[in-house]
Amino acid sequence: MSGSRRRIFVYPVERDQAAELAEKLTSGKTNSPRILLDPVSGSLVIYGTTEEFQELKKTLSAGRPMEEFKQRLAALRQKMESTAK
Numbered sequence: 001m002s003g004s005r006r007r008i009f010v011y012p013v014e015r016d017q018a019a020e021l022a023e024k025l026t027s028g029k030t031n032s033p034r035i036l037l038d039p040v041s042g043s044l045v046i047y048g049t050t051e052e053f054q055e056l057k058k059t060l061s062a063g064r065p066m067e068e069f070k071q072r073l074a075a076l077r078q079k080m081e082s083t084a085k
Contacts, residue, residue, distance in 0.1 A: 006033075008045065009053045011060065015042030025056065 013021055022037045022044055033048020033056065046053055 004049055006047055006049055006050075007053075008047050009045070010038075010041075011044045011046060011053075011057065013042060013044055015062070018042045019045060021060065 016037075018037050022035050025044075026032065026035050033046050033052040035056075036045045036047075037043075038045050046056060048056075
């Protein structure tokens with residue numbers, strides 16, 4: 001069972017969202033991987049099994065397409081507003 005061995009994984013996230021994500025992922029869970037915030041890089045440091053890390057990656061990446069869409073939409077809005085002046 002090579003996947004049941006705990007390891008350290010680093011998951012980069014947006015620096016301003018890292019603390020909030022770490023809080024959401026750890027709140028109310030007792031049998032979960034340890035998740036710490038690296039304030040210097042804004043990354044999540046995860047101590048868990050490969051399966052736990054893959055599950056966290058699925059959870060974290062589920063919201064990314066919508067966030068990227070919102071960012072592109074905001075940039076487009078700014079561009080349109082600046083050309084309308």
